[in-house]
Amino acid sequence: MGRPCAQGRPTCNIVGEFMSTQGEIRKTPLDWLVATFGRLAVSIVIPIVVFGVMILGFQWLRAQTPSSNTQKALLSLVAIVWGVGGTALLYVVMNFVVESLPPNLMRLLQPYVFVGPAMAILGWYLAVPTIRTFWLSLHDRTGEKFVGLSNYVAVFTERAMFEAFRNNLLWILFGATFTVVFGLIIAVLADRSRFENIAKSLIFMPMAISMVGAGVIWNFIYEVRDINSPQIGLLNAIVVALGGEPQAWTALIQPWNNLFLIVVMIWMQTGFAMVIFSAAIKGIPDELLEAARVDGANELQVFFRIMLPYISGTIITVLTTVVIFALKIFDIVQVMTGGQFGTHVIATQFYRQAFTNQNKGYASAIAIVLLITVIPVMIYNLRHFSEEEAF
Structure with missing residues (x-):
């Protein structure tokens, strides 16, 4: 139970938590830090898990060998649904997790929910190939022997x-x-x-x-x-x-x-x-x-x-x-x-x-x-x- 501190001020309890006049509990800095980092960890882990599941699904689809046109059409339809649905699910999950963060962190991280995947795709399909092409340009016609700037x-x-x-x-x-x-x-x-x-x-x-x-x-x-x-x-x-x-x-x-x-x-x-x-x-x-x-x-x-x-x-x-x-x-x-x-x-x-x-x-x-x-x-x-x- 808390004890009154003064007239018109919040009540104090013995474990160091403060209860406002409306009955809301203000957590200690340690509790806030643990909760915040926990949410951040979840916001990172969940998208990675969802993205990993999407990759595993595409790898499974790639390993299939359809024997008829019907199976090929069905497999293509599944790939489209899996890709579009997985992307939508990735955005929904990431947005849900970020919106559960404190307001300041939410405003800071929410733009990256939408920009982040696009930047990752641009990096993977543009930046990485550019770096790889430059490295290959320093090799001979086979791409094996280093020849510098020749x-x-x-x-x-x-x-x-x-x-x-x-x-x-x-x-x-x-x-x-x-x-x-x-x-x-x-x-x-x-x-x-x-x-x-x-x-x-x-x-x-x-x-x-x-x-x-x-x-x-x-x-x-x-x-x-x-x-x-x-x-x-x-x-x-x-x-x-x-x-x-x-x-x-x-x-x-x-x-x-x-x-x-x-x-x-x-x-x-x-x-x-x-x-x-x-x-x-x-x-x-x-x-x-x-x-x-x-x-x-x-x-x-x-x-x-x-x-x-x-x-x-x-x-x-x-x-x-x-x-x-x-x-x-x-x-x-x-x-x-x-x-x-x-x-x-x-x-x-x-x-x-x-x-x-x-x-x-x-x-x-x-x-x-x-x-x-x-x-x-x-x-x-x-x-x-x-x-x-x-x-």
């Missing part, structure tokens, strides 16, 4: 890689530049048209096509046949109809034949740029544009002195995004030329070394160089996003 020396001294770097530069200079310019022009003109929705839909439509599909389509456009044969390629059919001779467009004078491949990228990405620019232009206050026109500015002056400065942040964002796309370009070149006729880029050189020449160390070095090339552009893009959000 693969990187080869990357920056071999003629084939110089050609790839040159071509990637062409993709950036022409592909990214014309994509942004055409996207901006079309966005401005489409916003003034009565057929804005139809025009934007047609320009954006190539975005729905995969790069492989686009490469196949443009292969037919550039197709060349003997001069005595009917031309099935659209471009050569037009040239022959006008009295010219058919040309092998992707095998013309190097390196300018790369421009015919870059056209495919411009065709695909212009719709993306147009949509982003159109949204940014619609965000310009009408009062600002009207004030400029009232002051006597013509449409070109409005465009260059009002619109461009106002959406300059959006232009930089789109440009950096397209530059990253150009640096990583692979599918179009692989489908249309396979890197022949001087059209290799960094990614196709990596593919050739990894899967054709079976040179693991050299291919890994090329992959790391490509990663290092992309990272500065990504960092700049992220910083620009942060600055815009802060503004």
Whole structure:
């Protein structure tokens, strides 16, 4: 039993616990510490147990050897249910455990319930492979003998890689530049048209096509046949109809034949740029544009002195995004030329070394160089996003 301490104050008991006037018991610091660490331990152990059970289930599913299509379909359905249900269960259990913690700890740990698994997956499928690729780049073609930085020396001294770097530069200079310019022009003109929705839909439509599909389509456009044969390629059919001779467009004078491949990228990405620019232009206050026109500015002056400065942040964002796309370009070149006729880029050189020449160390070095090339552009893009959000 407790004894009263003073009028209007909590009652005290002999074991050092304090009972409030409402009858609530305040535990000692030791009890709070034990309870808190116990909950933390449970919050760590339970997700590990749930995750371990999910892995065991997938291992069991992988070990099965279905003999009929029905068994295969049933096994696939079980795998989907197990994966989705297990992931949902993992989140539910982790959230339940964290919500049982004291409020301060709950606010501290609850975001990691949702971010933690995603970060773990990113680490496992991105960070770990990157580290492993870098380690492999320090070895020979078999991946067994350590050779140090010799693969990187080869990357920056071999003629084939110089050609790839040159071509990637062409993709950036022409592909990214014309994509942004055409996207901006079309966005401005489409916003003034009565057929804005139809025009934007047609320009954006190539975005729905995969790069492989686009490469196949443009292969037919550039197709060349003997001069005595009917031309099935659209471009050569037009040239022959006008009295010219058919040309092998992707095998013309190097390196300018790369421009015919870059056209495919411009065709695909212009719709993306147009949509982003159109949204940014619609965000310009009408009062600002009207004030400029009232002051006597013509449409070109409005465009260059009002619109461009106002959406300059959006232009930089789109440009950096397209530059990253150009640096990583692979599918179009692989489908249309396979890197022949001087059209290799960094990614196709990596593919050739990894899967054709079976040179693991050299291919890994090329992959790391490509990663290092992309990272500065990504960092700049992220910083620009942060600055815009802060503004």
